[in-house]
Amino acid sequence: MNRIFALADCNNFYVSCERVFNPRLEKKPVVVLSNNDGIVVSRSNEVKSLGIKMGVPIFEIEDLIKKHNIQVLSSNYTLYADMSNRIMETLSMFTPDIEVYSIDEAFLDLAGFKKSLTEYGQEVRKTVKQWTGVPVSIGIGKTKTLAKIANYIAKRSEKANGVLDLTDSPYMDKALAQVPVEKIWGIGRRTAAKLNKMQITTAFDLSKIDAEKIRDKFGIVFARVVCELQGICCYDLEQNPPAKKSISVSRMFGEPIESKEKLIEAAASYTSRAGEKLREGGLSTGLLTVYVATSQFKQDTYFNSHTVKFEVYTNDTTELIRAAVGSIEKLYRQNCQFKRCGIILNELAAQQQIQNSLFDTADRQKSKRLMETIDKINNKTGMPLRWAVEGITQPWQVKFKKLSKRYTTCWRELPEVA
DNA sequence: TCTGGGGTCCTAGGACCC
DNA sequence: TCTGGGGTCCTAGGACCC
Numbered sequence: 414m415n416r417i418f419a420l421a422d423c424n425n426f427y428v429s430c431e432r433v434f435n436p437r438l439e440k441k442p443v444v445v446l447s448n449n450d451g452i453v454v455s456r457s458n459e460v461k462s463l464g465i466k467m468g469v470p471i472f473e474i475e476d477l478i479k480k481h482n483i484q485v486l487s488s489n490y491t492l493y494a495d496m497s498n499r500i501m502e503t504l505s506m507f508t509p510d511i512e513v514y515s516i517d518e519a520f521l522d523l524a525g526f527k528k529s530l531t532e533y534g535q536e537v538r539k540t541v542k543q544w545t546g547v548p549v550s551i552g553i554g555k556t557k558t559l560a561k562i563a564n565y566i567a568k569r570s571e572k573a574n575g576v577l578d579l580t581d582s583p584y585m586d587k588a589l590a591q592v593p594v595e596k597i598w599g600i601g602r603r604t605a606a607k608l609n610k611m612q613i614t615t616a617f618d619l620s621k622i623d624a625e626k627i628r629d630k631f632g633i634v635f636a637r638v639v640c641e642l643q644g645i646c647c648y649d650l651e652q653n654p655p656a657k658k659s660i661s662v663s664r665m666f667g668e669p670i671e672s673k674e675k676l677i678e679a680a681a682s683y684t685s686r687a688g689e690k691l692r693e694g695g696l697s698t699g700l701l702t703v704y705v706a707t708s709q710f711k712q713d714t715y716f717n718s719h720t721v722k723f724e725v726y727t728n729d730t731t732e733l734i735r736a737a738v739g740s741i742e743k744l745y746r747q748n749c750q751f752k753r754c755g756i757i758l759n760e761l762a763a764q765q766q767i768q769n770s771l772f773d774t775a776d777r778q779k780s781k782r783l784m785e786t787i788d789k790i791n792n793k794t795g796m797p798l799r800w801a802v803e804g805i806t807q808p809w810q811v812k813f814k815k816l817s818k819r820y821t822t823c824w825r826e827l828p829e830v831a
Numbered sequence: 832t833c834t835g836g837g838g839t840c841c842t843a844g845g846a847c848c849c
Numbered sequence: 850t851c852t853g854g855g856g857t858c859c860t861a862g863g864a865c866c867c
Binding site for chain 1: 832833834835836837838839840841842
Binding site: 836837838839840841842843844845846847848849 | 854865
């Protein structure tokens with residue numbers, strides 16, 4: 414059966430969320446920054462047209478910020494996650510066949526819809542804007558990759574007005590010719606550079622290639638991209654997201670750390686968060702990896718990791734922290750300016766499927782009750798319990814200097830109307 | 832001085848076995 | 850002392866996504 418995919422993608426998502434609750438930001442240049450207010454992760458159209466690229470460090474654009482009075486905000490992840498949920502709920506009203514692809518994107522299956530897809534897209538767009546305040550663009554195509562392409566153009570073309578349908582379009586070739594290879598879904602910087610050397614610069618050029626012929630040189634993922642551009646569907650809608658394979662928690666420190674004690678604090682704190690994520694998903698882990706690193710932009714970089722295997726799968730934070738602290742003892746180096754630490758949990762399994770060991774000495778029932786109690790307390794109060802080993806002063810904590818309020822998830826921070 | 836975080840999949844190469 | 854090949858499993862690293 415023929416498929417028709419629509420991709421609904423929010424415009425400048427983080428910036429748009431901020432504008433919903435602070436209309437003074439409308440029509441002004443706005444950027445949202447990453448953790449530690451490090452790099453630019455979301456830009457308004459005004460900022461894009463100033464030539465400021467995604468991912469540039471903030472200190473490199475200080476002059477432009479002053480000159481154009483760019484409004485600068487820290488990331489407010491709580492707000493964005495809540496807005497995302499509202500948008501996805503709104504989209505689900507239009508079809509039950511929806512795949513939430515990322516915080517600001519969803520694929521909808523529109524196969525079998527009789528009326529004009531463009532009109533339908535406009536209706537979706539209007540509704541999301543009305544109900545949530547966030548502008549979305551909609552691209553429609555016979556494969557996910559073509560829907561992405563349509564979306565790319567819908568965002569940029571004035572004529573499209575936010576919606577472009579490329580199913581059976583007489584303008585298909587023209588549309589593909591507008592899209593540089595590096596903007597195609599699945600083609601990154603490396604592959605784009607290789608293609609450019611071969612005089613393949615647009616999606617149109619790429620769609621004319623024989624996928625089988627270059628499969629050996631470029632791999633199967635690439636071959637699929639080419640097929641999808643040709644209208645051959647390789648990726649279906651995924652409505653039931655596959656089980657997670659890894660959980661990770663990592664941060665750059667607010668300031669570099671030299672002492673082992675502080676490094677242990679940070680590692681314990683991230684591990685505690687990883688444990689919460691495990692239990693939220695009803696999972697346990699068999700493998701914990703800790704890594705530490707100095708700044709990648711300084712000389713004499715040091716990166717190292719250590720992995721611990723658990724005899725019995727666990728989601729007990731005390732056990733996880735013990736493993737993480739032991740790893741730091743092995744990884745620590747003196748006179749080293751640590752700038753980052755991360756915890757990765759692999760070999761995840763649902764709690765029910767766990768094999769017990771004959772020689773297990775831990776009281777698993779007691780541990781389970783303890784974790785449940787701690788999670789319950791933490792979910793109820795705004796002041797989460799902490800393990801002593803996480804420290805008190807925590808100088809490594811991430812910095813957010815320009816944070817907006819949690820308008821939608823915290824009673825004390827509701828927007829006020831004067 | 833200041834440079835994010837959380838994921839997935841694929842591939843090449845090594846270890847090991849028969 | 851000489852000398853094979855095929856299969857599987859695991860891991861590290863690369864590339865990509867948002």
